[in-house]
Amino acid sequence: MSLASLTKDWAATSYGFLDASAKRELRRKMLKAIAVPGCQMPYASREVPMARGWGTGGLQVTLTLVNSASVVKVIDQGADDGVNAASIRRFISRVSGAAETWDTLSATIVQSRHRIPEEIMREDQVLVLQVPNPEPLRGVEPNISIARQMHADADYGKLWLTLYEQIVRKGRIMQGASYPAMVNGRHVMTPSPIPRWDVPKLNMARHLTFLSAGREKRLHAVPPYTRVEPLVFSDRPYQVEDHADLTCRRSGVRGFFMNELPQDGGGSVFEVSDSNLGIKAIDKADGSAIEIGETWYRNGEYSA
Amino acid sequence: MLTVAPPDAVELRSNATFEALMWALSRPGDIRTLPDAGFDAIAETLVDLECSAYADTSEMRERIVASGAMLADRIGDADHVFITALEDAGQQLAEINCGTALYPDDGATLIVAAAHRGQRLRLSGPGIKDATEIALDLPSGFWAMRDLLCLYPEGFDIFCVDGDKVIGIPRSTKVEVL
Numbered sequence: 001m002s003l004a005s006l007t008k009d010w011a012a013t014s015y016g017f018l019d020a021s022a023k024r025e026l027r028r029k030m031l032k033a034i035a036v037p038g039c040q041m042p043y044a045s046r047e048v049p050m051a052r053g054w055g056t057g058g059l060q061v062t063l064t065l066v067n068s069a070s071v072v073k074v075i076d077q078g079a080d081d082g083v084n085a086a087s088i089r090r091f092i093s094r095v096s097g098a099a100e101t102w103d104t105l106s107a108t109i110v111q112s113r114h115r116i117p118e119e120i121m122r123e124d125q126v127l128v129l130q131v132p133n134p135e136p137l138r139g140v141e142p143n144i145s146i147a148r149q150m151h152a153d154a155d156y157g158k159l160w161l162t163l164y165e166q167i168v169r170k171g172r173i174m175q176g177a178s179y180p181a182m183v184n185g186r187h188v189m190t191p192s193p194i195p196r197w198d199v200p201k202l203n204m205a206r207h208l209t210f211l212s213a214g215r216e217k218r219l220h221a222v223p224p225y226t227r228v229e230p231l232v233f234s235d236r237p238y239q240v241e242d243h244a245d246l247t248c249r250r251s252g253v254r255g256f257f258m259n260e261l262p263q264d265g266g267g268s269v270f271e272v273s274d275s276n277l278g279i280k281a282i283d284k285a286d287g288s289a290i291e292i293g294e295t296w297y298r299n300g301e302y303s304a
Numbered sequence: 305m306l307t308v309a310p311p312d313a314v315e316l317r318s319n320a321t322f323e324a325l326m327w328a329l330s331r332p333g334d335i336r337t338l339p340d341a342g343f344d345a346i347a348e349t350l351v352d353l354e355c356s357a358y359a360d361t362s363e364m365r366e367r368i369v370a371s372g373a374m375l376a377d378r379i380g381d382a383d384h385v386f387i388t389a390l391e392d393a394g395q396q397l398a399e400i401n402c403g404t405a406l407y408p409d410d411g412a413t414l415i416v417a418a419a420h421r422g423q424r425l426r427l428s429g430p431g432i433k434d435a436t437e438i439a440l441d442l443p444s445g446f447w448a449m450r451d452l453l454c455l456y457p458e459g460f461d462i463f464c465v466d467g468d469k470v471i472g473i474p475r476s477t478k479v480e481v482l
Contacts, residue, residue: 031413
């Protein structure tokens with residue numbers, strides 16, 4: 001062995017931005033995350049040209065997966081054209097040569113902040129969720145060492161207690177986003193701040209999901225066909241947001257997760273949150289040959 | 305303007321190898337194709353100076369040293385274990401690192417050469433819709449030992465390599481010997 005065999009020629013940049021050693025570390029952790037679904041795996045979280053908290057965790061996972069044949073879709077709260085989503089997508093494409101898309105059906109990697117697309121994802125697709133806080137126990141146990149011990153003991157009593165207290169105080173569970181969910185019957189994870197509407201999409205899904213928190217330096221995964229059960233009491237069924245009867249004012253689609261736009265003088269109008277689904281619905285109504293994939297929700301009811 | 309180097313051969317091979325390993329572990333029992341036959345591409349993809357590794361052949365040991373990883377003398381000290389031949393139904397693996405409930409990620413990755421034929425196995429668990437049946441040429445005693453060692457979430461994860469084909473069996477998978 002010589003020094004020359006341990007180094008390689010100088011290059012200004014690495015393909016896919018991350019250097020080979022960063023990628024190897026992420027690959028090792030991603031495999032362990034798949035092997036223990038829902039369990040948070042620590043990783044180094046390198047610097048990327050973006051501030052921590054803006055999707056660096058998801059970005060590092062995507063940069064590890066991406067190759068020049070990949071087709072990347074990036075969404076922010078359901079929209080492809082938000083400045084954060086557009087910047088991340090353009091960056092990934094520039095450093096890897098991957099194609100960009102807005103269409104869930106043609107993507108191989110979907111990186112997302114706070115939403116899962118409404119169209120059902122396929123076996124060959126990877127969903128990468130950006131996670132601000134990967135620790136479901138943080139609200140009840142701020143000490144991360146004790147929280148780790150609680151995960152090791154499967155001691156989730158305090159989480160159940162917070163849900164119970166919400167029912168006692170407010171008459172219903174008030175947890176909106178980041179609804180804690182039991183994965184593979186063993187580890188409770190936070191599914192990142194996706195709305196309650198999206199949590200059932202992870203249960204026994206066809207696609208592979210990575211959830212990565214760059215600032216907190218942890219990632220976890222939900223492999224395909226893995227049980228993801230929101231924590232609920234047997235006499236209080238899991239409820240998703242009451243959006244089944246809302247209509248999008250621009251595209252006219254009904255029965256999907258909506259953004260509420262409050263109006264002057266009271267009242268609200270609604271726009272579909274998965275913006276590309278709305279765009280496709282408008283194009284289809286205009287007579288274009290657009291394929292809208294099967295959706296997880298049909299007529300406002302979850303039915304996958 | 306950002307100019308990006310095109311991927312070199314190592315990057316292309318590592319990316320394709322990882323994709324095969326990732327899907328193999330995500331769907332236990334599925335057969336995936338590696339870009340190159342054998343252990344070399346897997347070691348190149350996963351093992352570097354942050355790892356410790358064990359191997360039962362001198363070529364693989366040289367490969368590990370060249371990667372900068374620490375060469376482990378005992379299987380129990382390694383986080384990546386490359387085995388070409390199981391002895392005594394795999395009893396040499398009895399001391400493999402299974403991590404702890406606190407740190408399940410410390411559990412080792414076992415890369416073992418095993419023909420994808422022979423003993424029928426039924427797999428169930430995460431990644432498998434109901435159950436799937438595969439054939440793997442590993443002694444049934446090995447699976448009994450795995451059952452004893454893999455106290456979920458503790459355990460070790462297996463890649464069974466046959467030429468350029470790989471089957472992944474994570475610790476979360478329940479294996480029944482048929």
